[in-house]
Amino acid sequence: MNKKEMLERFSLLEKRFQELQEDFVTIKKDLVQLVEENHQLAHENHHLRQRLDDLTPDSNQQEFKTKDQHKDSNDPSIGEGYDNLARIYEEGFHICHVYFGTPREEEDCIFCLKFFG
Ligand SMILES: [Zn+2]
Numbered sequence: 001m002n003k004k005e006m007l008e009r010f011s012l013l014e015k016r017f018q019e020l021q022e023d024f025v026t027i028k029k030d031l032v033q034l035v036e037e038n039h040q041l042a043h044e045n046h047h048l049r050q051r052l053d054d055l056t057p058d059s060n061q062q063e064f065k066t067k068d069q070h071k072d073s074n075d076p077s078i079g080e081g082y083d084n085l086a087r088i089y090e091e092g093f094h095i096c097h098v099y100f101g102t103p104r105e106e107e108d109c110i111f112c113l114k115f116f117g
Pocket of ligand 1: 095100110
């Protein structure tokens with residue numbers, strides 16, 4: 001290998017190294033963003049779980065995860081929780097078992113609407 005070749009290879013490696021560094025910076029930025037998002041979601045999840053606990057003091061939370069939801073109209077606490085869930089829905093979050101607690105897009109969710117029907 002002559003000097004010219006060596007210099008060419010060296011500058012090529014240098015270029016690759018710079019590209020790798022740029023990739024590294026990009027990935028690091030993405031990672032920071034993901035960590036922030038994760039933190040926000042964890043916070044939001046915690047907040048929603050607390051609200052859910054507040055809304056359903058007596059009933060088992062598992063009820064929201066099962067498909068068949070039976071509404072006992074004789075229990076006044078369920079009616080109240082129901083109103084609160086409606087409010088959460090209005091605030092822009094899913095209350096259905098499929099996407100519970102996640103932010104809702106503009107349009108209505110058919111799973112959430114089933115809950116009202
Ligand atoms: Zn929904």
